[in-house]
Structures are given as C-alpha cells and as structure tokens.
Amino acid sequence: MVRDVLLGRSTTELEDWAIAQGQNAFRGRQIYDWIYNKGVKSLTDITVLPKQWRVELDAQNFRVGRLRCIRRFVASDATTKLLLATDDGEIIETVGIPTNQRLTVCVSSQVGCPMACRFCATGKGGLQRSLATHEIVDQVLSVREAMDRRPSHIVFMGMGEPLLNSEMVLESIRCFNIDLGISQRRITVSTIGVPKTLPQLAELAIKKLGRAQFTLAVSLHAPNQRLREELIPTAHSYPYDALLSDCHHYLSMTGRRVSFEYILLKELNDRPEHAAELADRLGGFQSHINLIAYNPIEEQEFKRPALRRIEAFRRVLERRGVAVSLRVSRGLDQNAACGQLRRQHVAEVS
C-alpha cells in the first residue's frame, strides 16, 4: 500500500496508524468513519480532528487518496459512467448501473489491459499499469456520491484483467465487504483466464478473506479452443481443457461454483451448433452461463446478433440442462462497452 494514502485501510490499520502518529487510537476510528461513511476527500476537512494535527498531516503529505472525477455521463436509463483521474494522470472508467432493487458498480482493476481481446475497446490500448487498492475502492465511493445511493453489488468487469492484480483486487474486496458493508456474495470477479492464476486466487482469497465467497465468472466466449484463440489471442497459452480443469480445482478449493460468461458475436460464435458444443463441454459442471449480446464499438468488425438468434442460442443451452441468463446492455447511448468512454476522452484531449 502507498504509505501516505489512508483509503483502503481497515479500522485496525487506521487505529495503529493514529497511534504511530502519536495520537489516541480513537482518532483512527474517527478518520475511518469520515472516509467510509461520510465520503470525505481531504483530511483537512475532518473537522473533528485537532486543527493543528490536520495541518501537520497535510504538510507530511498524508491524504485520503480519492480520485478526481473529470467527466460524468448519464444515459437515458440512468446508467452513470464516470471518468476518474489518478494522481499520476491516468484515466480510468467506472460505471454505476441502477435498477429498482440494486445499484451495481462495474469497477476497473487496471489502467488499460494487456489481454488484447479482439472485441474489446480497452484491450486496444494495451496496459499502462495495475490499480492500487485505494484506486479500486474509490470507484465505488465515487459512484455512491455521483448517484447519491449506496451500491449493493460490485462486478470487476471494467478495464483490466483482475487476476493480473489479484492482491489489490482481494484487498479491495475486503474493504467493500467489511468497510462498506457489501456482502462478498454480491461481488463478482470476472476473468478472461490467465494460466496458473485460479488456484492462486483461491489460496490468496482464503488467506486474506477467510473464505472466498465472491463469485468467480470465467469468460469463455467460444465453445472450442480454435474459436477462442481467434477472439482472445492470449488463449493460445491456456488450453480450453486446462482452463476448465482449473475451474474445477477452484470449486474444490473454495466450495463456490464458477459461472461462465459468453459474449455473442454475430455469425462468429452465435450458431446453434456453437451452443450445443458449449453445453457438451460444460456437462457435469452444474454451470450457469451469462450470455452477453455484443455492444458494438467503433473500429470493429464485430456485430451484435439479432434477438431471435440470441434466443435460439439460449434455447439450445436450456434444452441441454444449462442454466442461462441474458445480460441486457445498459447505457448503450453513452458508449457503454468496456473502455469506450476512456478511449473517446483520451482521443479528444490528445
């Protein structure tokens, strides 16, 4: 953790930090309350702290560690997208997706992404760096503030591959769970699949969180290795069978079922025979598949299938005993696809 940033620290860590600063432990609890419950952005605004100490903390460059919201877009369905600037000038994207019952925040785990999936706007720009814990946690606080509503669910489906930043992702899950009161079961970590990282994630989650209760969603996007490699270049180093075997291993280590994601691309992976092949592959998994209709982006050859093709795909899976849900795209009118907003902003200012 960056030494001078307090966001992301637990109540005990803040108590210890206050004691190390020559204060009573309760000063740490006050800071905790103002950071997580009141959403304060600057230590100098925590008016319950002695003024002299606030001046000293500022002079020593201690800070809360909040990001700066530089742009906000609200779609007609109230989906709210924020562009947030980090201290070193990087721009990340986060999205708040509201329904009557829930507010889901789609968070980023990296600035950019090295996985280069062909259908993804984020993958086009490569990786700048991974995010620190406070930069991940801030996204949820920023959405809470922008939408004036408490987030109930979190999905790591924004920019980046979370399993390439497991330590910070798990630290932020601890923070969401304990400090912001969001149940682990309402948090989903979505991965495209990185060799050797699934067992590692399970081990680390048990160590850091006690139990891995969050949902792991593995993006398959194809029913076989050949097509998967066409869409996800990095898949060449992770054979389909090895990926599914690691999912079984993850299940046995955590007791949590893995769910799968499948983005439907017109005439590429959306045929009934693809659905049948996928169902055969997942036989015995008791799996749940989330179908996602592709969200078109500029400069891409891919298209979204018609609804009747999507429904036909879904029916094949269901007839073969696979539980399916269809994710409805939200906020299409504001460049909703992962990384689109950031790319547009960077193009405008450069």
Ligand code: SF4
């Ligand atoms: S889909 Fe996810 S893993 Fe693939 S390039 Fe985009 S952000 Fe990275």
